Amino acid sequence: MSVVGVDLTAEFCDAATELSRWVGLSDKTKFQQGDALNLAFDDCEFDAAITVHVAMNIENKMRMYEEARRILSAGGTFAVYDILRGAGEDILYPVPWARDPSISHLATPDEMETLLADAGFEIVRVIDSTEDSLQWLEARTAQTGAAKPLPVTTELLFGPEFREMTQNQLRGLKERRILTVSYICKA
Structure with missing residues (x-):
């Protein structure tokens, strides 16, 4: 493999x-x-494909999911793990995927299901992991300076706004402004 x-x-x-x-x-x-x-890639080149936190910055999600379907063989597995728009209030910026709304293109769960079905996928399973994500992020942000700093950190990647991004993401999860959801699909 x-x-x-x-x-x-x-x-x-x-x-x-x-x-x-x-x-x-x-x-x-x-x-x-x-x-x-x-x-x-050629049509039907892969048996499986996965996207992890990809679609939230892509406006034309339909085109992306059509491409995923095109490269998968019949019966192939497609897994999506992404941040979606919840039913809560507007998203607070900056967040790790966007400093402002201009590059944030979150779909709702209903929109995702329609997009995936229209692209030719059968949704086999939907997993809402929002509560797990919230618990993980709460635990992660609760850690204090007692730990030895790592040479490569997400703060290094995201810059000085990282703490604000994390707090906005945490609040978004708590208030269900954002959700973390996975879709397991068959081509």
């Missing part, structure tokens, strides 16, 4: 390649820069 990863940002592909090398998986992984709306 091999894994091919795609990201719009070349530096993230480079980082993924290096992380795979660190854990001894470089012979089973390949990462390439690409566009989720126009994947450089």
Whole structure:
């Protein structure tokens, strides 16, 4: 089995390649820069595909899910794990995926189900992990300076606004402004 990863940002592909090398998986992984709306793969090339926190920055989700369906063989598995828009109030910015609303394109759960079905997927299972995400983030933010600082942190990646982003994400989960939901689908 091999894994091919795609990201719009070349530096993230480079980082993924290096992380795979660190854990001894470089012979089973390949990462390439690409566009989720126009994947450089043949029809039916893969048996499975997964997106993790991808769609929240993509306005044309239908095109992305059509591309995912195109590259999957019949009966292939497609898993989506994303942040969705909840029924609560407006999202507070900045958040880890967007500093302002101009690049935040969250779908609601109903919109996601329609998008996936219209792209040709059968939704097999829906998992709302919002409460788990909330508990994890609460525990993570409750940790104090007693721990030794790590050389590579999410704060390094997201910059000086990271704490505000995290607090806004935490409040969004608490108030169900945002949800974390997974979809397991069949092509």
